[in-house]
Amino acid sequence: MFIAQFFPRTTLSWFLLAGVTCGAYAKDLIKIEGSSTVYPITHQIAERYMLSEGTGTQVVVGISGTGGGFRKFCRGRTDVSNASRPMKANEKALCQENSIEYIELPVALDAITIVVNRNNDWLSALSLDDLKLLWEVGAQNSITTWRHLRPHYPAIPINLHGPGMDSGTYDYFVDVTLGGQKSRQDYRANEDDEAMVAEVAEDKNAMAFLGFAYYLKNQDKLKAVAISERGGVPTLPSVGSVTQGQYGSLSRPLFIYVNKTALEKRGSVRRFLELYFHPSNINGIVTRAGYIPLSSRMYSAVRQRLKNKVSGSVFDGHDMHDDFERFLVQQ
Numbered sequence: 001m002f003i004a005q006f007f008p009r010t011t012l013s014w015f016l017l018a019g020v021t022c023g024a025y026a027k028d029l030i031k032i033e034g035s036s037t038v039y040p041i042t043h044q045i046a047e048r049y050m051l052s053e054g055t056g057t058q059v060v061v062g063i064s065g066t067g068g069g070f071r072k073f074c075r076g077r078t079d080v081s082n083a084s085r086p087m088k089a090n091e092k093a094l095c096q097e098n099s100i101e102y103i104e105l106p107v108a109l110d111a112i113t114i115v116v117n118r119n120n121d122w123l124s125a126l127s128l129d130d131l132k133l134l135w136e137v138g139a140q141n142s143i144t145t146w147r148h149l150r151p152h153y154p155a156i157p158i159n160l161h162g163p164g165m166d167s168g169t170y171d172y173f174v175d176v177t178l179g180g181q182k183s184r185q186d187y188r189a190n191e192d193d194e195a196m197v198a199e200v201a202e203d204k205n206a207m208a209f210l211g212f213a214y215y216l217k218n219q220d221k222l223k224a225v226a227i228s229e230r231g232g233v234p235t236l237p238s239v240g241s242v243t244q245g246q247y248g249s250l251s252r253p254l255f256i257y258v259n260k261t262a263l264e265k266r267g268s269v270r271r272f273l274e275l276y277f278h279p280s281n282i283n284g285i286v287t288r289a290g291y292i293p294l295s296s297r298m299y300s301a302v303r304q305r306l307k308n309k310v311s312g313s314v315f316d317g318h319d320m321h322d323d324f325e326r327f328l329v330q331q
Helices: 009-019 038-054 064-075 089-097 127-137 168-178 192-199 212-217 237-242 260-265 267-276 283-286 296-308 320-330
Strands: 029-033 056-060 080-083 102-111 113-117 126-127 159-164 207-212 222-224 226-228 253-261
Touching: 009 237, 029 038, 029 064, 029 267, 038 056, 038 080, 038 267, 038 283, 056 267, 064 080, 064 089, 064 127, 064 168, 064 253, 080 267, 102 212, 102 237, 102 260, 102 283, 102 296, 113 212, 126 127, 127 168, 127 226, 168 207, 168 283, 192 207, 192 212, 192 222, 253 260, 253 267, 260 267
Parallel strands: 029 056, 029 080, 126 226, 159 207
Antiparallel strands: 080 253, 102 253, 113 207, 113 222
16 A cells, blocks of 8 residues: 555544544544654554444544654653654653653654756766765755765756654754754755655755655655665665674664553554454555564564553664664563
8 A cells, every 4th residue: 555545645644543523532642743753563453443333433543743743642641652763761751740651652664865866977976975064054054056075976956855843753863963963954854754755756956864764655756875884884774684784874763752641541452452463463464564574573562561561762863773672682
């Protein structure tokens, strides 16, 4: 299933998923907000859940970016938060301030993908150092054409695109490339990944970073750029390069965060999450959404974490590959 088949054009369209109209409200409403990256996975689960539950429970899935989703979640306004990065310290503090306990559940693997226009014939590979040079604050006035990046590139403008600063994809990208420092501000920010794809597809001078699924669906319009780090071989994102650890720092886990009280007190939330991670569902849905399933060992660990209602986070946003393996060891 292509993302466009279930991706909303505005966050208001999550009411359509729930079948909610002005005069008809469900007896039990599961509210989900957050990352546009994780949305395609959770949306499919929500559709499947409502088909199995009938009219008794409705699920609404909105998009406000990972950061926007956490602000609602940590104030008790949602039951589940989609996230394309781990929760930050200030978000954990907000949850604590509002007495919100949460359970962190990895869902899939993703690869932040650097893309250019399909007709770009001069760029095939970059290093993480190149990305730092291009995206750091100082580059705003000094690297404005492709030739500023490499002498043999054409002397034409670089038109940069990326997610907005409330996006978990943005946060993760700047953590990896800039050590968490602020990026240049003269790029075109867009929370709508499909709109960003369309803009890059129409502009030969454009470059963007986005989730792997959006590149995978639009390979006829976009070209992925191979990435190297620490002097290694430039590597393109793929299922194989991510699962084998070859794509490196720009690969990442995706998450949902669950309100522990909602899980404990509401059978509908428990059943929704059991369906989410059921072995007959999760692998196929993640794959159809364009992302990379976790190993069977990891999904087993996630189900155990859910069953035991293990609260808190084992991720801190740094050294994600090491932390991801540590997650398994700690179960």
